[in-house]
Amino acid sequence: MSLIKKYIVDIRLIVFISALLGIQLDINTVLAESLEEKGFNLAARSDRSDRGFGDSETEMTMILRNAAGKSASRTLRFTTLEVPDESIGDKSLILFSTPRDIEGTALLSHAKMLAPDNQWLYLPALKRVKRISSKNKSGPFVGSEFAFEDFTASELNKFKYSYLKQEVCENLTCDVIERTPLYDNSGYTKQIAWVDSTDYQLRKIEFYDRKGSLLKELIFEDYRIYEEKYWRPHRLVMKNLQTKKSSDLVYGEYKFKVGLTDIDFVKGRLPGLR
Amino acid sequence: MKDSSCLILKFLLLGLIGLYALIGTDNTIADNQELDIRGNVAFQLRGFTQDALWADQNSSDVESSISGEWEVRWRSEDNSQRVSFIPFARWDENDDKRSHFDLREAYWAYKNGEIELLFGVNRIFWGVTESVHLVDVINQTDLVEDLDQEDKLGQPMISLALQKDWGLLSFYLLPYFRERSFPGVNGRLRAASPVDADNAKYESGNKRKHLDFALRYSHYFGDIDLGLHYFNGTNRDPRLGVGANNSDVVLNYDQIEQIGLDLQYTRGSWLWKLESFVRDGYEESFFASIAGFEYTFYQVFEGAGDVGVLLEYQYDNRSSYEAATSADNDVFIGARWVLNNMQDGSILAGVVVDNKTSEAFYSIEAESRLKEDVVLELQVRLIAHSEPGESFHPFSRDNYIQLQINRFF
Numbered sequence: 139m140s141l142i143k144k145y146i147v148d149i150r151l152i153v154f155i156s157a158l159l160g161i162q163l164d165i166n167t168v169l170a171e172s173l174e175e176k177g178f179n180l181a182a183r184s185d186r187s188d189r190g191f192g193d194s195e196t197e198m199t200m201i202l203r204n205a206a207g208k209s210a211s212r213t214l215r216f217t218t219l220e221v222p223d224e225s226i227g228d229k230s231l232i233l234f235s236t237p238r239d240i241e242g243t244a245l246l247s248h249a250k251m252l253a254p255d256n257q258w259l260y261l262p263a264l265k266r267v268k269r270i271s272s273k274n275k276s277g278p279f280v281g282s283e284f285a286f287e288d289f290t291a292s293e294l295n296k297f298k299y300s301y302l303k304q305e306v307c308e309n310l311t312c313d314v315i316e317r318t319p320l321y322d323n324s325g326y327t328k329q330i331a332w333v334d335s336t337d338y339q340l341r342k343i344e345f346y347d348r349k350g351s352l353l354k355e356l357i358f359e360d361y362r363i364y365e366e367k368y369w370r371p372h373r374l375v376m377k378n379l380q381t382k383k384s385s386d387l388v389y390g391e392y393k394f395k396v397g398l399t400d401i402d403f404v405k406g407r408l409p410g411l412r
Numbered sequence: 413m414k415d416s417s418c419l420i421l422k423f424l425l426l427g428l429i430g431l432y433a434l435i436g437t438d439n440t441i442a443d444n445q446e447l448d449i450r451g452n453v454a455f456q457l458r459g460f461t462q463d464a465l466w467a468d469q470n471s472s473d474v475e476s477s478i479s480g481e482w483e484v485r486w487r488s489e490d491n492s493q494r495v496s497f498i499p500f501a502r503w504d505e506n507d508d509k510r511s512h513f514d515l516r517e518a519y520w521a522y523k524n525g526e527i528e529l530l531f532g533v534n535r536i537f538w539g540v541t542e543s544v545h546l547v548d549v550i551n552q553t554d555l556v557e558d559l560d561q562e563d564k565l566g567q568p569m570i571s572l573a574l575q576k577d578w579g580l581l582s583f584y585l586l587p588y589f590r591e592r593s594f595p596g597v598n599g600r601l602r603a604a605s606p607v608d609a610d611n612a613k614y615e616s617g618n619k620r621k622h623l624d625f626a627l628r629y630s631h632y633f634g635d636i637d638l639g640l641h642y643f644n645g646t647n648r649d650p651r652l653g654v655g656a657n658n659s660d661v662v663l664n665y666d667q668i669e670q671i672g673l674d675l676q677y678t679r680g681s682w683l684w685k686l687e688s689f690v691r692d693g694y695e696e697s698f699f700a701s702i703a704g705f706e707y708t709f710y711q712v713f714e715g716a717g718d719v720g721v722l723l724e725y726q727y728d729n730r731s732s733y734e735a736a737t738s739a740d741n742d743v744f745i746g747a748r749w750v751l752n753n754m755q756d757g758s759i760l761a762g763v764v765v766d767n768k769t770s771e772a773f774y775s776i777e778a779e780s781r782l783k784e785d786v787v788l789e790l791q792v793r794l795i796a797h798s799e800p801g802e803s804f805h806p807f808s809r810d811n812y813i814q815l816q817i818n819r820f821f
Contacts, residue, residue, distance in 0.1 A: 202754050210754040210784070238450060238820030239787045240756065254680075256632070264562060266537045269637045269678050271708060278716045281754050401526065405637075406573070406580030406630065409537075410494065410521065410528065412448070412485055 177299030177315045181331075184338040185294040191368050193219045193398040197390040202282050205382040212236060212280055219398050225251055227293050229403040233411055234280075242412050246405060247272070247286075251295050252321045260408035267408050276325025282385040283354060283376045285325055288345075296321050302330070307341050310334040326353075337361070339369045347380075354378050364392055451482040456816040460600060465809040468606075470506040470598045477504040481516070494521050496534075498566075502557070509596030509609070510556040515566045528573040533566035536584070538628065538639060539687055540676040541702045543724045543744035543764060546687040547641060547672045550626060552590040552648050559601060559793060559807070560775070565590045579631030586624035589646045589665065603652070603806045608660035612650070615666045615694070622646050622667070639674040649735040651694060666694040666735070681708050685724070693734045700728040700737070704744070716752040722762065738803035741767045755781040771798040771805075782817075789816040 200212045213236045219229040227249025234243045242262030249255045255272040275287040297317035304313050312332040319326055327350050332342040340358050347353040360372035374387040401407065456477040464471055479502040486495040498517040504510035519532025536550040550567055557563035568588040574581040594607040616622040624645025631638060650663035672689030688701040704724030712719045723746075726739035746762025757780035764773045776792040791814040798808040 204754065208754070236784075237756075237781060238452070238785050239781065239818065241450065241820075264537050265535050266539075268540075269632065269676050269683070271678055271681055271683060273680050274708070274710045274718065277710050277718065278752050281716070281752050281756060400577070401575055404575060404580070405632065406575050410523070412487075412494075 173301045174299060176301035177317070180301065180313045180315055180333055180338075181297070181299050181317065182294055184333050184340065187338045188368060189220075191220055192395045193217070194392050194394050195396050195398070196370075196392045199388045200280070200282055200284075201386040201388070203384045203386075210237075210281075212240075212282075217396075217398060217402070219400070219403050224293075224295060227251055227255065227296075229400070230289075231403055231411075244408050244411055246403060246408060248403070249293065251293060254322060258405045258408065260411070262412075265409055267405050269405075273323045275323055283378045283383055284374075284385055284387065287319075287321075287324060287326075288356065288376070297329075304335070307332050307334065310336055310341070312341055337369055339371070351380075353380055364394055368392075368394065446485070446487045448485040448487075449483070450485075450821065451480065452818050452820045453478065453480045454816050454818045456814060458600075458812045458814045460809075461811045461813070462809040464600060465806070466602070466604055468597045469600060469602070472506065475504065475506050475600070477502060477510065479503070492523050494523075495519070496521075504556075504599075507556070507596050507599030509594060510599055512554075512556065512593060514554065516564075517566055526575050528575070530569070530571045530573070533568050534571070535564050535566060536569075536571075538641060538674060540637070540639075540674045540683075540685045541687050541704065541724055542685075542706070542722055542746070543704075543762065544687075544702050544726050544739045546700055546702050546739075547639070547674050547689055549641075549643050549648055549670070550584065550586070552592055554593050556593045556595055556599070565593070579629055582628045582630075584624075584626040584628075586626065586645060587621065589620040589622065589624070591620075591663070591665070592648070592650055600810045600812075601807050603661055605659055605661050607652075608655050608662055611655070612663040612665055613653070614646070615664070616646065620646075635678050637676045637678070640672070642671050644669045647693070647735060649737070651735040664694075664735075668693050681710070682706075691730075693730065695733040696731060698728070698730040698734065700730070700739075702726045702739070706748075718750045718752060720748040720750070722746040722748065726764075736803075738766070739764075743767060751780075757781075766803065769797075769799065769802045771802050772796045773804055785820045787818045787820070789818065790814070791816070 195215065195217045197213065197215050200214070201209055202211065203209045212234060215233045215235065217231045221228050230247045230249070232245045234240050244260040246258045247255050257270050257272045259268045259270045261268060276285045278284070279286045296319060298320055300316045302314040302316055304311060312334050315331050315333060316328055317331055318328050325348060326345050327348060328346045330344040331340055333339065334341055339361055342358065343356045344352060345354040345356070355377045357375045358371040359375065361369050362372060363369050370389065370392050372389040375384065377384045456479065458475045460473055479500070481498060481500045484497040488494070496517045496519055498515070499513070500516045501513045502511060515533050517534055519530050519534050521528060521530040537548055538550070539545045539548045545561065551564035552567065553561045554563040554565045555561065567586060567590060570585045572583045591609065591612055594609055595602040597606045614620070622645060626641065626643045628639060628641040645667065647666045647668045650665055653662045653664050655662040668691055670689045670691035672687070675686040677684040683706040685705065686701070686703045688699070690697060690699050702724055704722065706720050706722050708718050708720040710718050722744065724744040726742040726744065728737050728740040730737065742764050744762060744764045746760065749759045751757035759776070759778040761776045763775070772795070774792070774794040774796065776790070778790040779787055781787050794811045795804045795808045798805045
């Protein structure tokens with residue numbers, strides 16, 4: 139009898155434990171969903187704070203530094219056309235003015251959300267427009283520590299999000315969100331983004347490479363507000379923690395609503411840019 | 413107009429007058445108008461590995477040459493008008509034909525919404541492939557610059573471009589023909605007999621003043637970039653004939669008509685390319701095509717650099733009655749290494765092999781920035797397995813290594 143009793147107790151115990159486990163699993167799922175939702179909502183709040191800028195134009199200087207402290211710079215003009223549909227990315231045009239030997243070189247991008255972007259390169263020496271593969275979005279952009287995806291991939295629906303924590307960043311409070319690229323050919327397994335809870339702007343991003351180790355750190359500095367609504371950082375500092383190389387992007391004043399339209403972002407207009 | 417050079421002079425003057433009118437009317441250029449003056453000078457050393465093949469060719473092992481290009485660009489405040497003025501000149505130590513001057517660009521363009529009108533001298537590039545630029549027919553080749561035919565002479569034109577959401581439609585009226593530049597008697601990289609460039613023959617009675625016409629449509633559809641063109645006018649490629657005194661080569665510029673297409677399919681790391689045309693030439697209609705791919709390995713060797721592999725097949729079924737081409741049944745294999753470093757270093761190496769004769773043309777081009785405004789270029793051209801009568805045989809002893817230093821300002 140006692141033996142049977144013992145078995146019954148054991149079975150009860152198992153049922154109880156599995157029930158506990160079951161509840162535990164459910165709690166995890168519920169918790170995870172809310173973290174994802176929270177992460178997404180915070181990213182969306184940040185992304186949507188920028189809505190309606192229309193089009194913008196700015197000049198920027200890129201300063202490249204290697205581990206030995208040697209540096210080189212490039213200057214370029216960056217124009218962007220906002221595409222209101224959140225399921226399609228913006229259009230952008232980069233026109234180089236220095237170094238002088240690449241002056242006039244231009245890169246036109248029609249960003250997509252998850253599919254590869256459409257990109258055309260204009261080579262002024264031959265006056266040639268060349269459609270290029272956008273697979274290389276994770277490679278160094280013009281020898282810098284910035285990858286092309288680092289400038290263009292801040293679109294909301296390019297990532298899956300998860301809320302991590304809230305912490306002090308400089309003199310602000312930041313929400314820390316993990317974001318995982320959903321688009322193809324990203325060089326990152328994940329990114330950790332710090333978004334302040336006052337102006338909803340990105341303050342810092344850590345990039346984790348394909349092996350999952352910390353690769354780069356990007357700091358956003360010198361935020362200025364335009365039209366009382368649109369925040370833009372004027373200095374981006376990207377440090378490669380593995381190679382000790384770094385690149386700075388220093389932006390000039392932004393001009394908004396300069397009257398750019400789709401026709402300014404077509405491949406046929408590239409030879410007439412300068 | 414008795415003298416054919418009058419027309420080009422007129423274009424030149426119009427360009428200058430236009431420039432003066434636009435800039436000169438206002439002595440103080442407003443801040444938001446842009447006048448941009450740039451340029452570069454280059455010093456070039458070519459070292460030949462063998463003695464010259466033909467009589468009168470210069471026998472020195474090393475040839476030096478200096479070139480300069482000056483770029484003046486202006487743009488109106490509202491962005492609707494722009495002017496470009498780009499003179500180019502080269503001085504060559506040995507070859508007085510390689511020493512030459514050209515207006516690469518001298519135009520005024522006006523843009524209003526979808527329409528752009530351009531008047532003057534310009535360069536236009538059409539095409540997608542790397543080893544031969546088959547459909548790139550608007551500009552004449554400045555052959556003395558480089559055998560690769562990528563340097564072009566400025567072409568006088570009136571062009572009208574219509575940019576619609578269904579594509580770009582461009583019309584070109586080409587009122588003056590530019591003759592191809594060829595090395596002189598003393599120059600290397602020439603045929604057995606020097607070209608009698610001053611006595612070219614034309615099929616058209618209007619000679620250089622035949623009004624050529626071209627039309628092009630280009631657009632993209634998803635991963636496909638498409639270009640279609642029509643050309644009617646003087647063939648940029650001369651047909652070589654023998655002169656009256658049986659020694660010099662005489663150039664014949666025929667009237668041709670052609671339609672063609674260029675196509676690129678971009679997918680992942682692949683670029684698939686095709687260029688084709690059907691040409692009604694001097695005696696016959698014929699077909700030419702080049703097809704191939706470019707595949708890129710990104711961030712190779714765990715570094716920043718990319719390596720692209722290129723393969724192209726060149727086909728042309730013209731007979732010997734037409735202007736000759738070497739790209740009739742040839743394969744091009746090449747590799748491009750882009751270092752993606754601070755100095756923007758790159759190397760392109762390749763070989764074109766004729767399937768029938770097995771003669772081969774090897775080429776290496778490398779460049780790197782030495783300082784902010786200084787770029788060093790290395791070029792190697794080698795011809796192998798070329799027998800008398802074959803395409804590259806006249807240059808078979810003109811293998812060279814070239815170093816060029818460019819200073820930009």
